[in-house]
Amino acid sequence: MTTTAVDPAKCRRCHRALTSAKSIATGYGPGCAAKIRGAAKTADLTDFKPAQIAKATELIEQGGILRTRRPNLYTAVSGDGNTTYLVARQACTCPAGIKNRACYHRAALTILAAA
Structure with a gap:
């Protein structure tokens, strides 16, 4: 019988192993x-509307x-889950970001940077 090692789930912020089901899910x-x-x-x-802050959270x-x-560059999933965008704190490739909005x-990156 062959067993394979399963990589433990790791925290996206500190990279420690996650053990609880809730932590693994989030x-x-x-x-x-x-x-x-x-x-x-x-x-x-202050640059963001309350609805944007709620969606970012x-x-x-x-x-x-x-x-x-790449440092300071993230991938973000769109609201419908079908598209991904490249995001930095000062720019985003989403439709609003392309229009400098x-x-x-x-x-979300502002929140993560403050954490």
Whole structure:
């Protein structure tokens, strides 16, 4: 009988192993999740509307924003889940970002940077 090793799920923020089902589902350990929730309340989000902040928080909670190999560049999933965008704190390739408007993808990076 052959067994294969399964890679443990790791926190998207601190890269520690996740053990609880809830942490594995969200992608963040309880400590990192608390820091992100706190950052959402204290980060400078004056450029974003309340609806964008709510969507940014949901994007983070659902694991829809991922680091790339390039520093300060992330991949974000669209609201319908069919498209991905490249996001940096100052720019995004989503339709709003291309028009130099604030988008919830950038709000999510602002929250993550403050955490």
